[in-house]
Amino acid sequence: MSRALRIGSLGLALCLALPGCQGVQSALDPAGHQAGRIAGLWWLFLGVLAVVYLVVLAGLLIAASRPRRRGVLPNGPSFAREERIERRLTGGLTAWAVGTGAIILTLTGLSYAVDRDILGLTDKAELEIEVTAKQWWWQVKYNDPVPSRSFETANEIRLPVGVPVRIVLKSQDVIHSFWVPNLHGKTDLIPGRVNETTLVADREGRFRGQCAEFCGFQHANMALDVVAMPRDRFDAWRESQLSPAAAPADDLARQGQQVFLSAACVMCHTIHGTTAASRVGPDLTHVASRPSLAAGTLPYSKGNLAGWIADPQRIKPGNQMPITSLSPDQLQGVVAYLDSLK
């Protein structure tokens, strides 16, 4: 392979990697103030360190390419020159050390300033969302000073654009980590402890959060959808979430509701407005309004829902949703009912 071809393919590969920086789960595509500051800092670090790297590499290359000189005798004819070189070297190295120190101190200072700035949002939060990590999904509670105006959802967080939101982080089993790269850095969720972070989205969009601390079998499939929306649409969504589940509209859904309430479903799930009020699994009151199923494992669709209920262990082996062995008729009914819970 010619040298040119090699360089060309390397360049192409790098270009192909660049779009990776964009997207729903990327710290380099910030959609919020904090993520912006973090990304800015990251780019700054990258730039400064790249320059340093290049300078070091260049120095190394220069040193390597210069012919090696034979030993010089003291008091020889070139001794004075050596001494000159020695002095220059000392000066250069001192400058280099001072420069390195200055760069490190500057970067540390900047990093500290960004940290402060990010945490400064904490006091400005207007909304509180409690996120509890469970193996392997996210329970999301929207708290309100009036308790009856609080509500619960799962595996999705909706935020009004431009409003700082306090996220209270808890865990019920093992240590998890909450990470929505487009909005903020990571914060751990630790059993028996309450951590907090603040999110703010500067623009509308749909982002993906991911558990960032290995937490067991299905760690990889423990994701959540984050949707930033304008305030008015958020408020409308909030009101819709506050309403109890819709009553089944047709016979199939009615039959499905009966199955749901008398079969294993009721042992683990909540549907407000019915007698189902268990908290092992996600609250399903408005399940059909969510973008995905099984903590970001499948996009929401009626077919995926049916597949998930029929055999959750094939789709996400080891997760806590058991195979319930419903008859096809029952399954159809349950899917029709759940799909009506917008």
Next chain:
Amino acid sequence: MSSPCRSAVSLAALAVLTVAACDREEREPRGAPVGDSGPAAITQGTLYAGQPSPPGPSHREYEGNAYHISQGKQLYVWFNCGTCHANGGGDIGPPLMDDQWIYGGTLENIHATILQGRPNGMPSFRGKIPEQQVWEIAAYVRSLSGQTPKAASPGRSDSLNAKPDEQRMPREEPKGSSPGGPNLEGRQ
């Protein structure tokens, strides 16, 4: 045998032994196949007409498996077993960590008790708990009185540490012959 050879052999033997320990954690999220659990597999008393029948097919894969027992432990809490039977010491329902079995102490008996319910207050969970999970809970219930292999029993609790872990529970031998005599204490 030369000494390096001996040490190599013993190392290999150790490695093989270590592999055996992996068995404890074999995970079967789809559930192990289960034999007969119907009426034919269950006796409740210890009185037999003629010769005692041989015990029904048992499901040792649940009892000998740490994953299934720990799943059973979690389900025991989730499905409110623990609020009636505490961590085995009993409350509304009878204790499960002692040497007495009212409706029989085999895995099949416990499975049947969970599914059928019992007349003096044990609710029936038929249709509510999938088959495999019932076996897991039953295996955990047996671990409470040390009936399951120590290697498979849970070794830690996330609770108040109200009692020794299942792994450290002494094995309670039911008085009277298996599967457990009738209840003389008038428990439900």
Next chain:
Amino acid sequence: MYTVGASAALEHQGRRRRCFGLNIPDAEAGADVVISRLTGAMVLVACALGAAVPAPAQDASAGKAIPAAAASPADDGNWVMPGKDYASTRYSAQDEINTGNVRDLQVAFTFSTGVERGHEAPPLVVGGTMYIVTPYPNRLFALDLTKPGAPLKWSFDPKPAASAQGVACCDYVNRGPAFADGRLFINTLDGQTIAVAAETGRELWRTQLGDINKGETITMAPLVVKGKVLVGNSGGEFGVRGWLTALDAGTGTIAWKAYSTGPDADVLIGPDYKPFYDKEKGKDLGVTSWPPDAWTIGGGTVWGWISYDPELNLIYHGTANPGPWNPEQRPGDNKWTGGIFARNPDTGQARWFYQVVPHDLYDHDAINELLLLDLPVNGAMRKTVVRPERNGYLYVLDRATGEVLSADPYAAINSSTGVDLKTGELAMVEAKAPKLGKVVRDICPTAPGAKDWNPSAFSPRTGLIYIPHMNLCMDWQSSEANYIAGTPYVGAEVRMFAGPGGHRGELSAWDPVKRAKAWSVKEDFPLWSGALTTAGDLLFYGTMEGWFKALDARTGEELWRFKTGSGIIGQPIAYRGPDGHEYVAVLSGVGGWAGAVVVGNLDPRDATAAKGFATAVADLKTKTTKGGMLYVFALPQRR
């Protein structure tokens, strides 16, 4: 049965007579009237002459507590309701047995109930017949006191559903029957109220009120007020929705039903509702102070005691803990749980409410007895309701308005620091608040409280309230509770142990005027029996080992004790038999939450058994066994 609307003058006279501890029958039969009037006159004379009568005069000016006049008529020798009278004094004016002769007290007769569970009920005595209701299966026995040995007159078996045993949180107890107008009323564990003809034992009606598949049971003793039988449900540990209902005593039809959670219309909060504190005001607080839907499974059951003041025409009742125990699952005040309601008995409409424990953290049901006393408070006589609360404070409330006049600790408390009388708020200690996934250690008092359901007694002679209570502390760990209908809804693990001092029980004599303990007696085991006080200046109570004790009501000195067959958790009574002599009766038969370790044969190696109570009383298994038996005591008859 006494009449409620007696004239003030007669009441006053009656009270005077009683305060001197004389055995005066109700003025009804001709001869009795003569004797009674005569004796009354003699007393008045004695009073005028300043004779050496031990009890000081019962005037308001004397600065002493007296029972609410209209709610505590003169003692007729019967015992027709568990509280003795509507003021819930549990005071008998019988004085044949007194501090001088109690050491001679001996068994008159016994009766086995044939039931092994905890006997929390008092016997009732009406005109020569004694009535006993047992724990599940809630059998009702009538004993003929006119014949030697009190033979069985009739028995009634309501045959409640056996499965109800599985949804009874703390043993299958029953706290007593009620008698009115020739009818006996009992509640069954499976949620029925049944009326039985007192003379024949024939069933008159039965009304199914609770659904065991939702976790509802009924264990409380009904109270009959103005022809209505008041009944409330149990099941706060099963995610039920609490209620109090009034049934027509003649037909069993529901007159009104007041829920403890939900919209104002369900709670019977209307235009009459005038609470004292701002925190109890607002529209539909029974909905808005809960997360969505949580009020439908939020508890607030009414399984405790009800009192009635005929003068103000108000009944008083408490509401139990909110569910689940794990408080983090129900942010908000959780109205109207953990508080005291005053209601109009005719309509059920609420007059006032005071939430003793807003957003309860520790299963502190506010269902304990409510004593209606008139007390001097800051120099003025106030009509009060006195409540030794589960959270360790003795509350004195104005019973007309719901204002808290005082709240003083009568037991060891470290989970709260006191009650702000201006706002009515209880100040909690943050460090002792349960947090999910964390073990909070050494919380006093415990989940059953400094004192549970077992009622106190009040003697107008000593002016003291006798409080049988506990001295326990606990560790607590919250967990997430799952609501599955028909199974418990708790979300907490508890481990209890003896409190400061190492003793687990205590009987305190409390002076409500001085707001201080007059004396107290330490007991090894927690006290789970009620108290009885008599005009003989005696105080009776039982211990969980089975001792039935008589103390000098003034000093606390133990004068007599008798070992019954099982631990005592019942409510002692005193009555005048058909022979004119005084008897003291109590049901022995250990059980209840405290005695579950014995009746359920629990394994105390697990510290969370019986919701943490089993380990605290693990040694009880070596001290007593189960089995219900009635014991009736009297002085030896020397005739």
